[in-house]
Amino acid sequence: MDGTSPAGRVSLSSRAIERTLGALAAEELGVPADTSGVRLHDAGGRLGVAVTAPVALGRGRTVLAAAEAAQRRVLADGPTLTGAQISTARIRVTGLHDAEPRRVR
Amino acid sequence: MNERMRSRYGRRMRHRSRSVAVSIALWIAALPLVYLAVEAVLELVGAPALWQAPLQVVETVTGTEALRFGVAAAAVVIGLVLLVLAFAPGRLGRHELADERMLVVVDDDVLAGALSRAAASTAGVERDRASTSLGRRKADVSLRPTSGFAVSREDVDRATERELERLAVRPSVRARSRIEQAGVVGR
Amino acid sequence: MTRSNRFLNRLALLLLGVIALAGAALLLRPEIEQYLLEPAGLMVPSLGLDQLGSILPIAIIVLAVLAVIVALAVTLTRGRGADGTAIEQDAVSVDANLIEGILRRELDGEGEVLHVRLRAFGKKGRTLLAEVQVRRGADLANVHRRVSAAVATADELLGEAPPVVTHITTGLRARLAGSTRTH
Numbered sequence: 320m321d322g323t324s325p326a327g328r329v330s331l332s333s334r335a336i337e338r339t340l341g342a343l344a345a346e347e348l349g350v351p352a353d354t355s356g357v358r359l360h361d362a363g364g365r366l367g368v369a370v371t372a373p374v375a376l377g378r379g380r381t382v383l384a385a386a387e388a389a390q391r392r393v394l395a396d397g398p399t400l401t402g403a404q405i406s407t408a409r410i411r412v413t414g415l416h417d418a419e420p421r422r423v424r
Numbered sequence: 425m426n427e428r429m430r431s432r433y434g435r436r437m438r439h440r441s442r443s444v445a446v447s448i449a450l451w452i453a454a455l456p457l458v459y460l461a462v463e464a465v466l467e468l469v470g471a472p473a474l475w476q477a478p479l480q481v482v483e484t485v486t487g488t489e490a491l492r493f494g495v496a497a498a499a500v501v502i503g504l505v506l507l508v509l510a511f512a513p514g515r516l517g518r519h520e521l522a523d524e525r526m527l528v529v530v531d532d533d534v535l536a537g538a539l540s541r542a543a544a545s546t547a548g549v550e551r552d553r554a555s556t557s558l559g560r561r562k563a564d565v566s567l568r569p570t571s572g573f574a575v576s577r578e579d580v581d582r583a584t585e586r587e588l589e590r591l592a593v594r595p596s597v598r599a600r601s602r603i604e605q606a607g608v609v610g611r
Numbered sequence: 612m613t614r615s616n617r618f619l620n621r622l623a624l625l626l627l628g629v630i631a632l633a634g635a636a637l638l639l640r641p642e643i644e645q646y647l648l649e650p651a652g653l654m655v656p657s658l659g660l661d662q663l664g665s666i667l668p669i670a671i672i673v674l675a676v677l678a679v680i681v682a683l684a685v686t687l688t689r690g691r692g693a694d695g696t697a698i699e700q701d702a703v704s705v706d707a708n709l710i711e712g713i714l715r716r717e718l719d720g721e722g723e724v725l726h727v728r729l730r731a732f733g734k735k736g737r738t739l740l741a742e743v744q745v746r747r748g749a750d751l752a753n754v755h756r757r758v759s760a761a762v763a764t765a766d767e768l769l770g771e772a773p774p775v776v777t778h779i780t781t782g783l784r785a786r787l788a789g790s791t792r793t794h
Contacts, residue, residue: 381770383703386702390702409704413706415709442620442621446623446624447685450685454679454681454682457675458679460675461675461676478671492639496639503632503635506631507632510625511621523755523759526762527777528777529777533747534745534749541750591752
């Protein structure tokens with residue numbers, strides 16, 4: 320599956336792509352999707368993805384394992400869900416996610 | 425935690441960064457200039473001054489005794505503080521606690537407090553009765569006993585020695601205790 | 612921070628200190644003349660400040676702008692930056708903030724530990740500095756034990772054991788070398 324054939328290709332706006340990829344990573348990290356931030360850049364014509372998100376503990380996985388899983392998930396499922404070719408993905412874990420009630424911004 | 429990192433960190437830890445002081449000093453220096461500049465701009469555009477036109481501000485300050493001495497005093501204090509900061513070694517007394525996983529550095533006041541604590545505890549007195557003076561290799565512990573209840577110096581020495589060993593202090597410290605003649609009545 | 616930076620900082624403090632004292636001396640010129648110099652037979656060089664009148668406003672504005680620029684530049688480039696990155700790999704990086712969070716959690720119940728801060732420091736920036744502020748008269752062995760346990764937990768939760776330096780302090784620091792006295 321190379322994603323170049325136009326027939327049946329899913330095509331999303333970049334914000335939607337960001338949200339989708341962010342949700343993928345967030346799931347692996349065990350945090351709500353809206354806590355993740357995604358920035359896209361061009362990587363030789365394909366997409367480069369930088370995800371910034373906290374991580375939740377107590378999920379039976381080390382932080383590094385969860386982050387690596389998140390990165391693999393973005394690379395594996397990202398193209399299917401967004402229709403974009405993704406060349407690289409990087410996850411930056413910013414901190415702990417408290418399961419406390421969210422502060423109203 | 426390897427030796428290279430240990431020595432590198434040790435070197436860094438020896439001197440206190442003065443960069444915060446420099447930032448603060450620069451802003452303090454900029455303040456009067458900014459104020460005068462504001463007055464200058466107001467004067468140039470013909471608007472009413474906040475207080476006085478810059479020239480007049482200078483004249484007033486240099487003319488009025490109170491202001492002149494006040495500002496001069498402030499300048500002297502600030503100047504002296506800055507000079508002290510420029511030259512003071514900023515070296516902090518520290519010791520290391522042996523640890524496999526990482527480098528543990530303890531300020532000497534914390535370590536001294538731990539020794540005082542051990543001494544006071546052994547002597548059965550409140551913590552504030554023990555006072556420790558800590559150098560690089562030596563600690564002098566002084567204890568004021570409770571009147572009527574003698575304290576053996578050997579006991580205190582043993583206790584502080586035990587504490588030092590427990591903590592695995594590096595470089596190693598030898599503690600010497602002294603029981604004060606004058607005790608404190610009660611507790 | 613490099614060694615030259617440290618030197619520059621001290622030099623800057625020295626210069627600013629001297630300028631401040633010089634300013635004070637200027638303001639106190641009459642007194643200095645009267646009490647110090649005339650009895651000794653010395654004269655004060657007169658300063659041609661009177662001619663400054665017309666250019667004063669402009670000069671002041673220029674100086675003020677310079678001063679603000681310099682102050683801003685120094686403040687902004689202090690380079691402490693964010694807490695830093697604790698772990699950096701190809702696919703993943705972990706902020707020091709995460710580890711700080713874990714340590715805080717672990718040390719929270721501990722009454723003697725007042726504050727824990729963790730940040731990356733050093734040239735390569737991968738070594739972590741944990742500043743542990745303890746209560747005065749704290750049980751040091753206990754604190755050491757608790758911090759060790761917290762770091763071990765962090766290592767486990769993280770999946771890696773980055774180099775750490777722990778600094779235990781009361782937060783009130785002695786300035787001079789030599790003996791430290793406590794009560």
